[in-house]
Amino acid sequence: MKDLFKNIKHDLPASIVVFFVAVPLCLGIALASGAPLFSGIIAGIVGGIVVGPASGSPLGVSGPAAGLAVIVLTSIASLGGSWEAFLTAVVLAGIIQLIMGYAKAGFIAYFFPSSVIKGMLTGIGLLIILKQIPHALGWDKDFEGDVSFFQADGENTFSGIINAFQFFTSGAVLIAGISLAILILWETVLTKKHKIFGMINGPLVVVIVGILMNYLYQNGILNFTLAADQVVSIPVPENLAGFLSEFRSPDFSILSNLEVYKVAIVLAIVASLETLLCVEATDKLDPYKRITPTNRELKAQGLGNVVSGLIGGLPITQVIVRSSANISFGGKTKMSAILHGFFLLISAVTIADVLNMIPLASLATILLLVGYKLAKPSLFKEMYKLGWEQFIPFTATVVAILTTDLLRGIIVGLLVGIFYTLRHSYRNSHHMKKIVTTEDGRQTYELVLAEEVSFFNKANVIEALNIIPENSKVIIDCSKSKSIAYDVVELIKNYESNAKTKNITVEKINFIEPA
Structure with missing residues (x-):
């Protein structure tokens, strides 16, 4: 006390x-x-x-x-x-x-x-x-504390302000x-x-x-x-x-x-x-x-x-x-x-x-x-400096709250934030190491998968594998991965089967076989 x-x-x-x-x-x-x-x-x-x-x-x-x-x-x-x-x-x-x-x-x-x-x-x-x-x-x-942009009387926030200047x-x-x-x-x-x-x-x-x-x-x-x-x-x-x-x-x-x-x-x-x-x-x-x-x-x-x-x-x-x-x-x-x-x-x-x-x-x-x-205006500047992944969800939330209401505005901001999270995950599912040319002239590609590879990374992994030319070798390194979605595992297995038609050799490291 x-x-x-x-x-x-x-x-x-x-x-x-x-x-x-x-x-x-x-x-x-x-x-x-x-x-x-x-x-x-x-x-x-x-x-x-x-x-x-x-x-x-x-x-x-x-x-x-x-x-x-x-x-x-x-x-x-x-x-x-x-x-x-x-x-x-x-x-x-x-x-x-x-x-x-x-x-x-x-x-x-x-x-x-x-x-x-x-x-x-x-x-x-x-x-x-x-x-x-x-x-x-x-x-x-309108009532004190109204948080809706559009109001029951047909007015909105900005028309209310205009009226206020006319009838002050x-x-x-x-x-x-x-x-x-x-x-x-x-x-x-x-x-x-x-x-x-x-x-x-x-x-x-x-x-x-x-x-x-x-x-x-x-x-x-x-x-x-x-x-x-x-x-x-x-x-x-x-x-x-x-x-x-x-x-x-x-x-x-x-x-x-x-x-x-x-x-x-x-x-x-x-x-x-x-x-x-x-x-x-x-x-x-x-x-x-x-x-x-x-x-x-x-x-x-x-x-x-x-x-x-x-x-x-x-x-x-x-x-x-x-x-x-x-x-x-x-x-x-x-x-x-x-x-x-x-x-x-x-x-x-x-x-x-x-x-x-x-x-x-x-x-x-x-x-x-x-x-x-x-x-404060300085906050907009601060969020802009943090990059689009911070600034766009921030701005979307502000605009949605001003034009709808508090809960809808938060939901809009959250959806935009989720989009950027998925986009970030999509772009960081893997990285391709530099190409090595062997004595017989074959090119070797090393595809290193990320720690977490989800279903949303499927398209990105397909895109990476599709750029590998015929008569090459690809090493798919899963040693850093703790979790790979079943869809991606299945994709790699299918790619391995189809790679033979293009004379592509596939080598897998610490690959997680589907159950």
Whole structure:
């Protein structure tokens, strides 16, 4: 416990930033999911207070994920529109994740190439920037935290930005401009001038300034206004009883319906994949390069989803936007994630009306800075220097995330990465040693097979053998090979038989005969 508080001077300010980022995201994702608004707050609380201590991730932050919004929306409909029935599916999904964790299924995370993970981070960074521009300008008809390029209202990310410039709100633009100036000044100048600016969190100052300016707007001191959809909107309970009434319980009578199990399986698989990818990405961002135990993370997420489902919350995953905000603003240990959960709980009970004074433009500027740190131009240059095998999967992931959504983007990047892996394997199945001419004028070729020769190398080996001219000798050296696919073994045997028609002598070294 002592170790948790060891870095409190770093974790506390980071947790405040994550808290401010989490509030609108939790509410927006609940809205997009067709769920009760407060279910997003519940999921954020559980993600911090329950998943935080159980997780082995030092910097990962869990909560409701935008990537699950469409699945939640369609799942509620498939269960007859019953929110309580859906909560049962969330509990079952958590149990499945716990089983996956104990079955050590976390190894799946290690099969995603580094280029795809970096592409995911960069794509999310660019997406954050693109999605927050409308909020900074004071116009956005879509929910906070949307990660889809094409939207249900027929708009897309770029048309949304164009509309935002056409219908901007001066009051929001003024707040965003001042907030961005504060953040840049704080990070590049003030923190270097005096250590007190390092102790006070820049984003916290931005939020306070935003609340103050909104107050001045409301009281006519400044001649600007903000509409209801341009500020945070959290349910305000009148008393403790009103707060507790927001919690719901699952309807376990639906356990006799097979549909609830289908929904639970889909939720468990998608939530686990999102979590494992975010774990991998968060570990790459960690300045100390700590490695999160993935099996423990699946158990923690499973526990979180069981609890969230039991008390009326959305399904939970580890989420990269909040995790990267945590890292960007100085978080050192899991205490920052835990504290953000407590802040969500306390604020929902006590200061919901104050939170509802925070302009979305203020939060947008904080996220713009997070997005920039994830998608720095220097990263594109770095990936390009690593060669096409790294740069193309990286770029494909970025483009696919921007034009589809997070999961589809990752799948596209993974497929491109697999293509390059197979191509690399195809090109490195063997090498041909120099030609030696013997006294009788015959040419000798030595074909040395690689350590691993798979079915995908078959065409390459055929091509190499076909260039050997008539009246020659070929030595097929398998001494370095540990594994040769049956198809390649069969190919060599057939070639040996046909070689006699061309007067080609075949000599095999340590050849693996087919069973």
